[in-house]
Amino acid sequence: MSSETKIPDATIERVALYLRPLEKLMEKRNQVVSSEKLAEMCKVNPAQVRKDLSFFGGFGVRGVGYEVHDLLIEIKKILASDREWRLGIVGLDDMGMALLYHKNFLKRGYKFVAAFDSDPQKVGKKLPIGLVVQPVTKIKQLVKDLDIEIGVITTSPSRAQDIADIYFEAGILAILNFSPIQLRTPECCLVQNVDFTLNLDHLAYKLSQ
Amino acid sequence: MSSETKIPDATIERVALYLRPLEKLMEKRNQVVSSEKLAEMCKVNPAQVRKDLSFFGGFGVRGVGYEVHDLLIEIKKILASDREWRLGIVGLDDMGMALLYHKNFLKRGYKFVAAFDSDPQKVGKKLPIGLVVQPVTKIKQLVKDLDIEIGVITTSPSRAQDIADIYFEAGILAILNFSPIQLRTPECCLVQNVDFTLNLDHLAYKLSQ
DNA sequence: GTCAGATTGTGAATTATTGCACATAAAAGG
DNA sequence: CCTTTTATGTGCAATAATTCACAATCTGAC
16 A cells, blocks of 8 residues: 555554564564454454555565564554654653653663753752753753653643743654643644543543443 | 433543643633633544533533533543542552552542552552552452452563453452553453553654654 | 465445534623 | 624534455465
């Protein structure tokens, strides 16, 4: 299928989802996987898997399935996850620290290259991952100097918009926002919000049905 | 609209999203809000807001808008978020701790009533929120004794399935899984997975476009 | 070399979601 | 009390996403 076709957001989301099972299959030394198997592992429909993948080209072999290794590489290429992405983070309370130490990020090429906090007590402290805590006043400069592409926000909601504005001004490309507010953002900057409470709300709703 | 109509999942997700802006409007002492304003705050379409809300009944007043306070109450009722939900958590590394200390949960009625870890070093320690760390061997008993309804999993992926199985056996109603694996689950138990890497993958994809 | 079995890729049918557009109703002003 | 303004609730059309179903094609066995 041509790369000109508009690819549904939902497809992108699922394609990213396929990575984990594929990594697991790699570990288990499975050379090949069928759409049926992969679908089962992700709890989706096999036709969906095939259609999703066919948006990006025919990676499979009829009668056989998909080469696990090749598919993994292809999907990473599709997602631009086949390279390192440089992250900064602002707000080093519990959640910020948990993200900094989270090993899955680095495994997938998401690398924290700077960590900021407004608390003078924290500034200057050396973190186990080798970074030194920087004051928020340095965000603008360091985003540029260190080529930070994605900015993570784990501050309190009251500070989140100010931090976002500094990120924007510094020319950041995207923001991953853990603060429970809707950020006002310029067109050019992508934002993804993360809010676990929404997951719990959804569970609560379904449980009450 | 009748409560018999099948309500789209997407609607539930959005309705939960409306809570934060409404809380903000409450703080700002706004009595009334229009679908247009609310839509703008959530970056959705005004007609969507009206349709979403109309699934549950006509909460608005034509020519006026929606009473902020009443709508907040109604949505909480809809989501069954108008009461306390009792949570347990297994895996008290950084992420587990960050969730335990996360104030937003409690504000919304999600209350951790037990915390478990398999590390004997951690078991018995008193946590600032007033809980004592329990060994994983006690999960089954305490889920029953303390009426734990939702089980959070923040263990390493290698342990996540075992912990889930213990939760299921104890009769837990739902699971919030932060471990990057797809859990095998009985029909009766709801699962929501949380994986930030997927958010980053999505950003990476869009940035590469 | 042919046939049986397996599994992809995709057009078409189905199902779900979104958003327009307008009838409806409340409020405010004169 | 009538008119204007505002903003909801909703039928319907348009759009989008999912799933079916089957032709295409590869593998391996005999």
